[in-house]
Amino acid sequence: MTLLTLDRISVTRRDRAVLRDITLSVGAGELVGVIGPNGAGKTTLLRTALGLVAHEGHSSLAALPEPARARAAAWLPQTREIAWPVSVETLVGLGRLPHLGPGRRMGAADRVAVDHALDALGLGPLRPRTATRLSGGEQARVLIARALAQDTPLLLADEPIAGLDPEHQIATMTVFATLAAEGRGVIVSLHDLGLAVRHCTRLLVLDHGRLVADGPPREVLTPDLVARVFRVSAHFADTPQGPVFQPLEVLPCPPSP
Numbered sequence: 001m002t003l004l005t006l007d008r009i010s011v012t013r014r015d016r017a018v019l020r021d022i023t024l025s026v027g028a029g030e031l032v033g034v035i036g037p038n039g040a041g042k043t044t045l046l047r048t049a050l051g052l053v054a055h056e057g058h059s060s061l062a063a064l065p066e067p068a069r070a071r072a073a074a075w076l077p078q079t080r081e082i083a084w085p086v087s088v089e090t091l092v093g094l095g096r097l098p099h100l101g102p103g104r105r106m107g108a109a110d111r112v113a114v115d116h117a118l119d120a121l122g123l124g125p126l127r128p129r130t131a132t133r134l135s136g137g138e139q140a141r142v143l144i145a146r147a148l149a150q151d152t153p154l155l156l157a158d159e160p161i162a163g164l165d166p167e168h169q170i171a172t173m174t175v176f177a178t179l180a181a182e183g184r185g186v187i188v189s190l191h192d193l194g195l196a197v198r199h200c201t202r203l204l205v206l207d208h209g210r211l212v213a214d215g216p217p218r219e220v221l222t223p224d225l226v227a228r229v230f231r232v233s234a235h236f237a238d239t240p241q242g243p244v245f246q247p248l249e250v251l252p253c254p255p256s257p
């Protein structure tokens with residue numbers, strides 16, 4: 001089942017093309033990593049898909065009325081600001097808002113979704129804590145849990161594992177992989193290519209606003225593409241513990257034309 005379709009999406013900001021003619025679709029069961037150098041357009045792509053950025057072309061999500069969009073896709077933005085000193089449990093419960101009618105309180109199904117999200121992110125012990133008094137990484141996990149509690153077919157997350165320690169980076173990617181295996185779609189932007197390779201079923205590579213590769217990690221991250229787009233050399237190995245990708249050295253800049 002297709003959860004998101006982008007058709008010829010282009011975005012121009014201050015007379016500069018930030019996204020150029022991007023067409024793709026994402027289906028149930030996919031954990032899609034959006035990768036590319038700084039400024040390549042990853043955040044803009046996710047925000048445009050959600051209808052948060054003026055664009056040319058068509059996004060199936062952006063075309064939905066707002067309440068339906070909030071039930072179709074959860075969004076975890078890159079900026080992780082928690083404004084109110086509420087408990088972790090309350091904050092994660094806010095993820096249920098799109099499912100509640102006006103003035104309606106949470107019911108049993110909502111509480112199950114909140115419990116499930118807290119468990120998935122290992123946040124049980126932090127449940128009663130004031131969210132604004134948690135560490136940066138703990139706050140990031142709480143916000144991921146809020147997105148999970150929204151319980152949508154599609155989850156879009158902008159650099160969700162930035163700032164997490166290795167245990168929680170791997171655990172969070174595992175949660176996303178499990179969601180995908182259960183039949184949801186997950187799209188995450190990432191800078192950690194090693195984790196992208198290990199966990200994502202598919203990688204989208206952006207470079208200067210263009211989609212320059214789209215496919216399984218092994219097929220996408222060729223030495224040539226890694227050198228051209230990321231300007232590094234890398235080692236890619238298949239091991240009994242799964243694929244291992246390690247960037248090695250910065251490559252010299254090509255001579256200017």
Ligand SMILES: Nc1ncnc2c1ncn2[C@@H]1O[C@H](COP(=O)(O)OP(=O)(O)OP(=O)(O)O)[C@@H](O)[C@H]1O
Pocket residue numbers: 013014018036037038039040041042043044045
């Ligand atoms: N509001 C804006 N006005 C002008 N230019 C913008 C605006 N937002 C983004 N851009 C530009 O669009 C380009 C893509 O930005 P974007 O944040 O999508 O990149 P990114 O791949 O997510 O980068 P990073 O890895 O650094 O987070 C950048 O060159 C950025 O400067």
